[in-house]
Each structure stands twice: as structure tokens, then as C-alpha cells.
Amino acid sequence: MLVAIGACYLDTILTTPYYPGEDEKLRATNVTRRRGGNCPNTLEVLQQLTSHESTDEELPLALITILPAKSSITSQQIRSAFRSRVNLDHCIYRDGFEEPASCYIIKSKSTGSRTIVNYNDLPEMSLEEFTGIANELGPKATWVHFEGRTPEMTLQFVRYLRKQFPSIQVSVEIEKPGRPGLQELAEEADVVFYAKTWAQNLGYRTAEECLREQSTRTHEASLLCCTWGQDGACALERGTEDFKHVAAYTTENFQVVDPIGAGDTFIAGMLYALNCKRKDWDLSKRLAFANRVAGMKVSQEGFKGLDRALLSFG
Structure with a gap:
């Protein structure tokens, strides 16, 4: 079982001709509301990809997240x-x-960028x-993926897994x-996914520079x-x-339509490859x-139909 742990949001996405200035009034051209959050997005794509696997290779999926009261409308919707x-x-x-975690996104058509406000x-x-949950899941969980939230607390989670269930892979x-x-937190994981924004904030100029330097610190990691956006992606x-x-x-x-969740989708693709194609695909594939x-x-808008990537991937 692959378990993903992270926040689950309700997203409200406003598409605008351009990003408005302060105190400016602007009419949106489109509004979309959907379930969001990094780990839920990753699982949304993973459930599509794993549905193509045979019974022997099937990878059960689970989400652990914090939700409002079970009786609330939003929890039922999620x-x-x-x-x-x-x-x-x-x-x-x-x-x-009663209120879920919420995300308000303004997406500019003129630049393709998006500005995000969370609550x-x-x-x-x-x-x-x-x-309590980890002990209940026990050895049924073979892989646990964490969103990098509350790093100090998440670090305690990872160390608990290391001690009690050392066979579990952690990303x-x-x-x-x-x-x-x-x-x-990165230094405790088996697999680490770095975002361009984090890397640039530390002064890394390229994805390769980030991975080469980080590899000297992340002694537990195998991958x-x-x-890096328009410059593609790297793995080490x-x-x-x-x-x-x-x-x-x-x-x-090719046109950029909806970049929201692209990083979450990349993670889904790699987790699928590592768990379901580990015997068939090398690092390049x-x-x-x-x-x-x-x-x-x-x-494309949203996450539907991304499993078609398997049909066109040789």
C-alpha cells in the first residue's frame, strides 16, 4: 500500500486576463472549484495510472489528511x-x-502564472x-509519501517509521x-522531490546543481x-x-493551459514508476x-484522463 500524508484543500480557481494590481477591479473569465492539495492531487493521478495494472501488480492507495467534522458538507464532498x-x-x-482547508488561486492568461492564497x-x-494510525496500518504500508508540511513534526513521523517499520520506503x-x-527532512528520506522554487531560494541555479550538492547531504536517499519548469526535470x-x-x-x-498541480503530477508519475515498473524501467524511463x-x-484543465500517458509511452 502506498500512503500519502498531506493537506486536502478545496480549490477555487479564477482565470483572469492578467494579474490585477492592488485595489483594481477585474472580471474573471472563468471560475473552477475542485478538490486540491498536493497529496490528494498526486493520488488523483496515481489512481488513474494504477488502474491499468494487473491484479498481481496492483498498488493499493490511501490518503491520510485532516478534515473538518465528519458530518460537515465539505468532508462529504471531499x-x-x-x-x-x-x-x-x-x-x-x-x-x-466546518470549514476545510481552502485555496484561492488567480491564474493569469497573459503570463500563464498563478498566485495562490491559502487558508x-x-x-x-x-x-x-x-x-496510532501507523501502528494500525503496520506492514500493509510499503511506501509513505509526505508533503513537506510542518517539517519538525513530519521529521518525528519519519523517524518513528524508521524505528518501528524499517522496511517502509519514505519519500x-x-x-x-x-x-x-x-x-x-530531506536528509531522512529514501526519495526526495525538490521544487524549483525551493532550490532557487537556496541559490541553486539549475536542477543539476541542486541535486549534485544535495546528494552530499542526503545520505539516506537512494533517489x-x-x-525546473521549462528546463525539464532531473534525477540522480x-x-x-x-x-x-x-x-x-x-x-x-503545445500550449500551457493549467500548470496547477504539475509538480504533484510529476511525483505521481515517478511514484508509479518506482512502485509498479521498478523491474521494467530504468532511471531514464x-x-x-x-x-x-x-x-x-x-x-489541460484538471487531472482527468492523464492515464493516457501510458498508452503513448513506449
């Missing part, structure tokens, strides 16, 4: 947004809270809550620029990955020092596939 392939039995519900009043997961997403504790296997780079995915008449799925995501 649960119904996932198909039965994602197990939500271990989510934590906060009684007395989340739900109390974070405690160590006691996590250990982490390192994304938020300037968030204290992310470096220490480091870094996405520690131990062998095998380094791969792939250019940004593109096709004839794993990276190329993750990059392809992410590129396809950028060229």
Missing part, C-alpha cells in the same frame, strides 16, 4: 471526490470545525495521532521556499528528483551517481514518464 481506489479510512476529522484553520496532526516533497526544517541515483536530465515535455501546438505525465497535465 470523500465523494475520490473513487474507491483511494482509501480514506484513516483520515482524521476535527469535531467543531487552513484545522489543527495539524499530532505525533500521537500519527503513531518527501521539498517545496515551500524558506520553510525551516525542510533540509533536515533525488528536481523539476545516489550510490551509482547516475544522473539523468529530460527536456520539458512538448508536442506540436522513469524520469521520462514522470515528465511526460506532468507535461500533459500542464496542457
Whole structure:
């Protein structure tokens, strides 16, 4: 079972001709509301990809997240947004809270950029809550992926897994620029996904520079990955020092339509490759596939139909 742990949001996305200035009034050309959050987005894509696997290779999926009261309308909406392939039995519900974590996104058509404002009043997961769930899941969980939230607490989660369930593979997403504790968290993981924004904030000029330097710090890791927007993505296997780079995915008449969740989709593609194609695909194919799925995501609204990447991937 692959378990993803991170915040689940309700996204409101406003598409505008350009980004408005302060105190400016501007009419949006489109509004979209959908379930969001890094780990839920990753699982949304993973459930599509794994549905193509045979029974022997099937990878069960689970989400652990904090939600408002179980009786709240928003919690019911979030649960119904996932198909039965994602197990939500271990989510934590906060009684007395009705509002979910919310994300408001302004997407500029003129530049393709997006500005994000988050709101989340739900109390974070405690160590006691996590250990209870981890003990209940036990050896059924073969892989646990963490969003890089509350790094100090997440670091305790990872260390608990290391001690009690050492066979579990742990991956982490390192994304938020300037968030204290992310470096220490990366140094405890088996697989690390770095975002361009985090890397640039530390002064790295390229994805390769980031991975080469980080490989001297992340002694537990077997694989480091870094996405770099229009400059594609890179991966580095520690131990062998095998380094791969792939250019940004593109096709004839390719257009950037919706970049929201591209990084989450890349992670989904790589987790799929590592868990379901580990015997068949080498590092080059794993990276190329993750990059392809992410590129396809950028060229469409939302996450539907991304499993078609498997049909066109040779």
C-alpha cells in the first residue's frame, strides 16, 4: 500500500486576463472549484495510472489528511471526490470545525502564472495521532509519501517509521521556499522531490546543481528528483551517481493551459514508476514518464484522463 500524508484543500480557481494590481477591479473569465492539495492531487493521478495494472501488480492507495467534522458538507464532498481506489479510512476529522482547508488561486492568461492564497484553520496532526494510525496500518504500508508540511513534526513521523517499520520506503516533497526544517527532512528520506522554487531560494541555479550538492547531504536517499519548469526535470541515483536530465515535455501546438498541480503530477508519475515498473524501467524511463505525465497535465484543465500517458509511452 502506498500512503500519502498531506493537506486536502478545496480549490477555487479564477482565470483572469492578467494579474490585477492592488485595489483594481477585474472580471474573471472563468471560475473552477475542485478538490486540491498536493497529496490528494498526486493520488488523483496515481489512481488513474494504477488502474491499468494487473491484479498481481496492483498498488493499493490511501490518503491520510485532516478534515473538518465528519458530518460537515465539505468532508462529504471531499470523500465523494475520490473513487474507491483511494482509501480514506484513516483520515482524521476535527469535531467543531466546518470549514476545510481552502485555496484561492488567480491564474493569469497573459503570463500563464498563478498566485495562490491559502487558508487552513484545522489543527495539524499530532505525533500521537500519527503513531496510532501507523501502528494500525503496520506492514500493509510499503511506501509513505509526505508533503513537506510542518517539517519538525513530519521529521518525528519519519523517524518513528524508521524505528518501528524499517522496511517502509519514505519519500518527501521539498517545496515551500524558506520553510525551516525542510533540509533536515530531506536528509531522512529514501526519495526526495525538490521544487524549483525551493532550490532557487537556496541559490541553486539549475536542477543539476541542486541535486549534485544535495546528494552530499542526503545520505539516506537512494533517489533525488528536481523539476525546473521549462528546463525539464532531473534525477540522480545516489550510490551509482547516475544522473539523468529530460527536456520539458512538448508536442506540436503545445500550449500551457493549467500548470496547477504539475509538480504533484510529476511525483505521481515517478511514484508509479518506482512502485509498479521498478523491474521494467530504468532511471531514464522513469524520469521520462514522470515528465511526460506532468507535461500533459500542464496542457489541460484538471487531472482527468492523464492515464493516457501510458498508452503513448513506449
